[in-house]
Amino acid sequence: MLDKGTTPILKVQNLKMYFPIYKGIMRRHVGNVMAVDDISFEINPGETLGLVGESGCGKSSAGRAILRLYDITGGSIQLEGIEISTMKGDALRRLRPEMQMIFQDPQASLNPRMTVGAIIAEPLNEHKNLTKAETQARVNELMDAVGLSRDFTKRFPHEFSGGQRQRIGIARALALNPKFIVCDEPIAALDVSIQAQVVNLLEELQERLGLTYLFISHDLSMVRHIADRVAVMYLGKIVELAGRDQLYDSPQHPYTQALLSAVPEPDPSVESTRQRILLEGDVPSPANPPKGCNFSTRCPRVMDICKIDVPEFKQLTDGRYVACHLME
Amino acid sequence: MPDGAVPILDVTDLKTVFKTRGGEVHAVNSVSFDLAPGELLGVVGESGSGKSVTMMSLIGLLPSPPAEIRAGSVMFEGRDILKMTADELRDIRGSRIGFVFQDPMTSLNPVFSVGFQIMEPLRKHMGLSKKQAKARAVELLELVGIPDPEPRLADYPHQFSGGMRQRVMIAIALACDPKVLIADEPTTALDVTIQAQILELVRELRHKLGMAIIWITHDLGVIAGIADRVMVMYGGQIVEQAPVRELFSNPRHPYTRALLETLPSVTGQRTEKLMTIEGQPPSLSAQPTSCPFKARCSKAMDICGTQNPSIFRLSGSHDVACFWDATTGKARDAG
Numbered sequence: 001m002l003d004k005g006t007t008p009i010l011k012v013q014n015l016k017m018y019f020p021i022y023k024g025i026m027r028r029h030v031g032n033v034m035a036v037d038d039i040s041f042e043i044n045p046g047e048t049l050g051l052v053g054e055s056g057c058g059k060s061s062a063g064r065a066i067l068r069l070y071d072i073t074g075g076s077i078q079l080e081g082i083e084i085s086t087m088k089g090d091a092l093r094r095l096r097p098e099m100q101m102i103f104q105d106p107q108a109s110l111n112p113r114m115t116v117g118a119i120i121a122e123p124l125n126e127h128k129n130l131t132k133a134e135t136q137a138r139v140n141e142l143m144d145a146v147g148l149s150r151d152f153t154k155r156f157p158h159e160f161s162g163g164q165r166q167r168i169g170i171a172r173a174l175a176l177n178p179k180f181i182v183c184d185e186p187i188a189a190l191d192v193s194i195q196a197q198v199v200n201l202l203e204e205l206q207e208r209l210g211l212t213y214l215f216i217s218h219d220l221s222m223v224r225h226i227a228d229r230v231a232v233m234y235l236g237k238i239v240e241l242a243g244r245d246q247l248y249d250s251p252q253h254p255y256t257q258a259l260l261s262a263v264p265e266p267d268p269s270v271e272s273t274r275q276r277i278l279l280e281g282d283v284p285s286p287a288n289p290p291k292g293c294n295f296s297t298r299c300p301r302v303m304d305i306c307k308i309d310v311p312e313f314k315q316l317t318d319g320r321y322v323a324c325h326l327m328e
Numbered sequence: 329m330p331d332g333a334v335p336i337l338d339v340t341d342l343k344t345v346f347k348t349r350g351g352e353v354h355a356v357n358s359v360s361f362d363l364a365p366g367e368l369l370g371v372v373g374e375s376g377s378g379k380s381v382t383m384m385s386l387i388g389l390l391p392s393p394p395a396e397i398r399a400g401s402v403m404f405e406g407r408d409i410l411k412m413t414a415d416e417l418r419d420i421r422g423s424r425i426g427f428v429f430q431d432p433m434t435s436l437n438p439v440f441s442v443g444f445q446i447m448e449p450l451r452k453h454m455g456l457s458k459k460q461a462k463a464r465a466v467e468l469l470e471l472v473g474i475p476d477p478e479p480r481l482a483d484y485p486h487q488f489s490g491g492m493r494q495r496v497m498i499a500i501a502l503a504c505d506p507k508v509l510i511a512d513e514p515t516t517a518l519d520v521t522i523q524a525q526i527l528e529l530v531r532e533l534r535h536k537l538g539m540a541i542i543w544i545t546h547d548l549g550v551i552a553g554i555a556d557r558v559m560v561m562y563g564g565q566i567v568e569q570a571p572v573r574e575l576f577s578n579p580r581h582p583y584t585r586a587l588l589e590t591l592p593s594v595t596g597q598r599t600e601k602l603m604t605i606e607g608q609p610p611s612l613s614a615q616p617t618s619c620p621f622k623a624r625c626s627k628a629m630d631i632c633g634t635q636n637p638s639i640f641r642l643s644g645s646h647d648v649a650c651f652w653d654a655t656t657g658k659a660r661d662a663g
Contacts, residue, residue, distance in 0.1 A: 054519035055490075161608050191374040192546060193605035196590040200602055218519065221549075225592040225602060248594060262524035263594045264549030268573045270595065271553035278528060279521045282489040 007081065008042035009180055009212050010066070015039050015075035015085075017058070017065040021287060033287045035061035037236035038075070040313065043180075048206065048213040050227030050244070052220055052259075056283060058236040059216045063182040066214065067099050068092055079180065097127050097176035104185035106165030110157040116143075116168055117153030123175040142171040146201060163194035170201065174209070182214045187222065199226055220263050224248050232256045235294040236286050238313060242320030252322045255295050293325065301326060335362035335403075336540050337386075337508055342400035344378075344385045347393055354612045355381040357564040359400075360639075363508065368534060368541045370555030370572070372548060372587075376609055378564035379544050383510050386410075387425055388417045404508070423453035426501030428494070430513035435497060436485040442496050443481025449503045468499040473529055491522035495529070502537065512544045527554055548591060552576060557645075560584050563610045563620025566639070570646040580648040582627045619650070627652040629659055 017036035020029050035058040043049045053059045065072050068084055077085040084095060103109035110119055120139045124130055130138065140150050146167040157165055166186060173181055183202065187195040199222060205211060217223050223230055224244060231241040232255065240253040251257045258277040265271055279298045284290055290297050296306040305325050313323040344356035356378045363369050373379040384390045386402045386409060402409040409420065421427075429435040437445060446468060447461040456464060462481070469477035472495040485493055494514060501509055511530075515523040531554065534541055545551060551558055552572065559569040560581065568581040579585045589603040607624040610616070619625070619632040629651060637649045640660060653660040 054521065163608070191609075192548075192587065193374060193590055196602040196604040197606070200604060203601075220520070221592040221594045224594055224598060245598075258521060260594055262520040264523075264527070264547065264553050265593055265595055266548040266552050266576065266588060266591050267593075267596070268552045268576050271549075276524055276528070278524055282491060282522070 006044050009045045009080055010043040010214075011076075011078040012042070012066060013040045013076045013078075015062065015065060015077065016073040017061050017070060018073040031287055032073075033285075034236050034289060035286055036065055037286075037289075039231075039233070039236075039238045040075075041231055041238065041241055043212055043214060045179075045212055046206070046210050047229065048215050048227045050223035050230040051214060051216045051233060052218060052223050052230060053233035054218060054259075054283065056235075056286065057233040058286065059218075059233050060184055062233070063101070063184050063214060063216050067101055067182055068095075069101075097123070098178055099180045099182070100173040100176070100178040102166075102169050102173050102181060102183045102186045104188050106162060106169045106189070107157070109169055110165060112157055115154050115156055116148075116160075119157070119168060120171045120175055123172060127176055138175070142174055145174065145205065146171045161194075162190050163197055166190065166198050167201065170198075170205070174205065177209075178211070180212045180214070182216065184216045185218070186215075188217070188219070195222065202226065220260060232259065235283060235289055237294055237323060238321070239295065239324065240320065240322050242322075246318065246320055252316070252320065252327065253295075253324050254299050254301050254326070258300070293323075334365075336365045336405070337363040338401075338403040339382075339386055340401050340403075342382065342385060342402065343398040344381055344390070345396050345398050347396060351613055354615055355564050356385060357616060359561075359564075359566055361559055361566065361569065363540050363542060365507070365540055366534070366538050368543060368554060368556045370551035370558040371542060371544045371561060372546060372551055372558060373561035374546060374609060376612070377561040378612075379561045380512050381564075382561070383512060383542060383544060387421055387427070387510065388412070388414075389421075389427075419453070422449045422501075422506075423504040424506055425508045425510065426504070426506035427510040427512065428497045428501045428514045431517050433485065433490075433493060436493060438485055441482050441484055442488070443483075446481070446496070446500050446503060449500065453504045464503070465499075468503060469496070471502070471533070472496070472499045473525075474499075490518055491525060494518060494522075494526055498526075498529070498533075502533070505537070506539055509539050509541045510544075511541060513546070514543075515550065516545065516547070523550070530554065548576075548587065560587075563616065564612055565616075565620060565636075565649065566647070567621065567650065568646075568648045570644065574644050574646055578644075578646070578654075580642065580646065580654040581621075581650050582625045582652060583621050585654075586624075586626070631659065 015036055016038055018032035018034050021031045021033060023030045039062060051059045064070055066077055072085055076083060117139050120142055121135050124135050124138060139153060143150050148167050187198050190198060215226055227244050229243050230247045231238045234255050240256045251260055258279050261277045277300060281298055284297055292308050293306040293311050296302050303325060311323045311325045313321055315321050316327060340360045342356055342359045346353040346355055359382050371379045385397055397410060443465055446465040450456045450461040450464055465481055466477045474480060474492060474495055488496060515526050555572045557571050558575045560567050562583050568584050579588055586605045605624050610620045616636050619637055622628050622632045631651050637651050639647045639649050641647055651660050
């Protein structure tokens with residue numbers, strides 16, 4: 001997956017994020033929601049890795065775990081070679097400027113009582129010792145970068161539209177010159193015509209500032225546009241990870257195939273002739289995943305071994321990674 | 329609509345206004361359309377384009393105040409729905425006209441069993457006995473593809489997954505054999521693989537049951553796969569309407585054209601840079617005197633600022649509200 005010679009900016013190995021379930025008056029620990037169950041991948045500098053999957057597959061939990069917004073259950077996360085999976089307190093705090101997040105809902109992630117200027121300045125006040133004038137200059141610079149007028153610094157979030165609010169969120173994420181940004185469904189709450197504006201802005205900033213993105217989304221067509229490589233998650237595990245064109249042109253895992261065939265195409269003549277792989281039933285609960293392969297309960301090509309053994313996530317000859325017994 | 333067929337629903341010049349503290353919001357402005365029996369009409373538009381409000385207005389589902397229907401008529405089975413009393417409306421809603429909403433969690437009542445909620449319209453509208461209603465409820469759940477329906481009647485909404493809940497909503501909407509089904513973003517809250525299941529179900533059911541469907545969505549992909557005819561709304565108005573293939577292959581309104589260009593796809597050519605529609609949708613605080621899309625339109629001309637274009641009829645049952653002529657690239661002959 002990597003050219004020898006490039007060092008990945010982020011290296012995730014066997015990451016596990018379990019959320020405990022407690023029951024009864026004694027709050028007994030009765031089980032775990034295995035939101036992220038043993039995933040591994042790397043992201044190179046300047047690259048965008050798309051992380052796709054349906055709701056509940058663990059993609060957002062993975063993003064948050066990587067940024068250490070949670071105490072992870074197991075595995076290792078290396079940011080530029082530094083192990084951050086066990087870091088705590090002050091050490092972790094000093095690392096925060098390096099890695100930032102853009103959230104899905106700009107309405108919920110911006111404090112309604114703070115002005116836009118104060119929202120964007122907050123990370124600066126928290127992590128940097130700047131004078132008032134320097135802070136103001138930096139805020140202005142950031143507002144320019146995301147295409148908001150400087151006159152808006154004194155306004156409050158409710159005075160902005162959804163797309164503009166997302167720009168505020170992006171400006172805040174950029175304030176400390178991060179190297180790595182997790183974009184968690186940044187366009188899901190926006191209208192189509194506004195989505196394209198925000199995606200173009202993210203791409204432009206990436207090019208200009210050399211940013212690295214983990215782009216989490218359920219929108220497969222937008223991920224195809226923005227990502228260099230794509231990882232597909234199902235029930236806490238990555239089932240397939242490949243270069244963008246590889247993945248979209250010839251998906252290997254039966255789940256990836258079904259997922260791609262389910263995306264409606266905005267073209268009636270394509271739609272009328274398309275072969276759909278319809279999956280039966282629903283995703284099992286991550287608290288009680290099936291034995292063997294997690295996809296075995298819905299897989300159209302399920303074999304006996306799939307119900308017994310967990311398929312290994314391994315590299316195929318063409319460089320992509322697939323976790324499926326069909327690939328043996 | 330194919331010429332000659334008698335429409336089952338005929339909406340003329342509908343105007344809906346919301347009265348708010350900040351003044352009036354003109355959410356729907358002179359919307360006219362019709363629906364042929366058995367037809368699936370797709371309605372697309374962004375949030376605030378008036379697509380949901382239009383459909384809610386025509387079955388009297390908007391709370392008044394703040395909503396007020398200023399003008400228009402909605403002819404259904406020879407009568408004007410807008411002139412009906414509350415009781416008459418209630419008879420029609422849920423029996424002759426069914427609806428399915430976006431979020432199946434909030435539209436099902438969490439404290440009643442699913443069986444009770446399916447049987448309610450059957451007993452109210454069709455006067456079935458408890459036993460008959462139960463038999464019909466089982467039949468309906470089977471129809472919408474819920475496995476092992478009989479024991480599931482006693483289950484509550486939270487015991488169903490999102491896709492299954494939407495199937496229950498569809499079962500309730502279909503309970504009394506409606507002539508028209510209004511579906512407002514019914515698959516938006518669902519995952520793509522579950523959406524594919526529901527779309528397949530609807531394709532199957534509409535032929536089996538022969539009802540007309542109005543399908544509201546912001547997803548042009550869904551529309552492409554399911555609709556017979558498409559209506560594009562912007563700023564509370566219909567800007568374009570045409571049969572589905574005609575609309576996608578030959579879009580005439582600059583908004584529709586831009587919308588189709590901004591969409592990335594999973595199978596077609598991958599574009600390096602996405603086209604965008606700059607700017608924001610219009611505020612609807614006043615009755616528009618100019619074209620609502622003017623500020624964002626790449627083809628805007630002087631006339632667009634002084635007059636709101638009315639509908640131009642083109643060949644191929646294609647309507648467009650725009651002064652710019654896509655075939656000549658110039659202003660349309662107003663005559």
